[in-house]
Amino acid sequence: MRDIVEQAIRGHNADYIDLRLEESQATRIAYRGRELEEINKTTTKGGCVRALVQGGWGFVSFNDISGLREKVALAVRQARVVGHEKSNLTDGPAIVDIVPLAMPRDPLAVPLAEKKRLLDEYNEVIWSTPKITSSSIGYGDGKKKVIFANSLGSYIEQSRVDVTFRITAMARADGDVQQAGISLGSRGDYGVVEGRHDEVRELAQRAVAFLSAPQVDGGTYPVVLDPILAGVFVHEAFGHLSEADHIYENERMREIMVLGKQFGMTHLNIVDGAAVPGLRGSYKYDDEGVPAMKTDLIREGVLVGRLHSRETAAKMGERLTGNARAITYQFPPIVRMTNTYIEPGKETFAAIIGDTKDGIYAKNWYGGMTSMEMFTFSAGEAYRIRNGRVEELVRPVVLSGNLFETLKVIDAIGNDLDMNQGGGCGKGGQSPLPVTNGSPHIRIGKCLVGGK
């Protein structure tokens, strides 16, 4: 295969060419209510070519991987239609590597009957909870092998296995529907799905408890976030702003995100890196063949770095970070996060709550969106805090705010870093990309909470 691929990209009149070939297989099991709704297996084979000529890009994707050389020529011709300036791309060394696949408990080796038995058990736990009226379960595993080659002389083979698991319980009374759920994932470890019976029981009970829980009054509160929700916050609200493709060609965005600017208090440290091993956002090389790194984004409250592709790094005169990712061969790589987290601080969770007079403790993840400056994200679970104590359960809350103001008022950072592996990220129509986010418990001193 290496010969065919290298033959195909050699000798075209282009400034840069890369080619990816992909083969994948996926299994999905879905339950809706008591019944199994869908169980399927899909296989995929395809590839893509990207070419750069005089600053313009051409991209061709296909299922039929024959005639590769002609496909490369088409991408080059397209790039030539677009390009009208000098190309500017950071090249780096040629890399030749076949990366071995490491899996703690290979989900593909687990028989389908065993997976179904486990999911049946979880569904039984949910339905044995009184007042539960519905449930949904989604399990998926997939294996993907990618061959990458580029005109710099790199040839890389990498594989990954991804596991996702989401379970939701719904309770209903008098036309009011409430739900609670968990979302988990791993890079190739089926073990993460096993032994969750107690958690499933708790979430079913929580969905029922929401029915009689009060809704908070909308307004501004101090909000303590658990590691899962704080991880979503750092991903949604800050992480997307560190993606250099939002910045590199926008003078004013460059001013806002100028390195050296104070973004938060000195206890705030944020990093992203695919080189952090064993997580869903981990890999050895990105989809431009650039080695993964760990990148400091905020160090002691100061903006010190951002995430790059070969093109954004060149155009901003900064070094490569290995963050160009494509969800499948049908898309060109774009700047994406990998494993993004707030580093642990010194305070204990008990001290953070103890120091909060009148606020909200928001846990768990339900969803999140950002428009750069503004963010909105929803907790799956919330409690009132009064006089330093976590008190009654309230209906799940939606938190919203301005990123720049919010980062400055993170006034407590716990010592209990935890990673959330249940998320998937969407950008530019490429969703859900496996990512990890994480954080210790944090407190946002002032946060807008939607309510009645």
Next chain:
Amino acid sequence: MEELLRAALKHAQQAEVYRVSRRETPVSFEANRLKMLETKESSGVALRLVKDGRIGFSATNDPDDVLGLVERAVELSAFGAAAKFTLPGPATYAPLRVYDAATERVTVEEMAATGQRMIDAILKVNRELVCEAGVTKSETTFEISNSHGAHAAGKRTGYSVGLHGTLVRGTDMLFVGEWGSSCSPDVDADAITAKVARQLELARHTVESPSGRMTVVFTPRGVASALLSPLTIALNGKTVLQGASPLQHKMGQQVLDRRFSLWDDPTLEMRPGSRNVDDEGVPTQRLPLIEAGVPKTILYDLQTAGQAGTKSTGSASRGLGSLPGPSSSLLVVGAGDTTYEAMIAGIEDGLVVEQLLGAGQGNVLGGEFSGNVLLGYRIQHGKITGRVKDTMVAGNVYEALNTIVALGSEREWLGGSLLTPAIACGGVSVSAKQA
């Protein structure tokens, strides 16, 4: 296809093959300049079969793996859901125009010129705007064939044009944008540019945001981003079978304002949502979802219809890699009798919502919408006075569409799968951030 069906029927009592192939040509602009030209080709085959009363399913886009589909689908049928349907037999599908040869003839140079023209025009309105634009054409062919004699095949074209701009001042960011879509290359790029220019003009000044319960005007974009998904989810057969729909025991009752009607009408021609046959080979029809405030129709595909003991409404939709499910195709909201101008003029103090950020994050099943105003304006004394920021809008569609203050007389297409007027709703909760 016939070969695959025959191979499946050696093991199964019912079988269906679904094949789709697509060629897409996007031309994209980034930071006001032409950036990338793409050609994307994809094709695939899915096999659904029923063996011993259970559903087996598998899909692939690897042409060398087509016969592997039979093996996997048979294997999975042992674990699959109980089939509650019989595949449809031969049917006549009413002719519907969804193909235009002119779309195939548009050159990438012409598409690039359209994008450039939009960007040049909008930069004349505001030089500081950083724009992304895209012009995309596509051709899709599909074929469905089953063991009971149904056979449907077709070819459709698509053409879409979009323009999005970001304006940054200090740390203040404004996002404007509009897009349009059709089966023909007749999408009016200049009208899209004009709408974006109008958004820029209305948002030129930021004004203080109001707080409390007030009348909120949802523009057609606002209707799409906040009000409709709770209704289409509530009227989806899957939600109803789950017992999770707030409408399932209220069919035929007056639930919303009499002026509000909503159809799913895939029989309108030349729109991305137009189709005369659904993804299981069942003919489509114009379906009244809500008529004069009364919920009338629940959307079913074959399996959910069988589970509910009724007939498919011709609402099956599917991607290549999964089983079909019920879904709306082309939503149409009935027009009212108030012009947009008169609607705004009649409001003393209120808000216009063009887009809510994260509206679908709350308890959508319960009808709730809650989100941050991504693009919206304040109305004072019957006039739009400027843009609002740091403002959350929260409500419940079952209340908001029961307290309609005015329903617009002009309707707009949103991305080719929704036609709606603006709707002014009373008593919507607006919370602005306290300084």
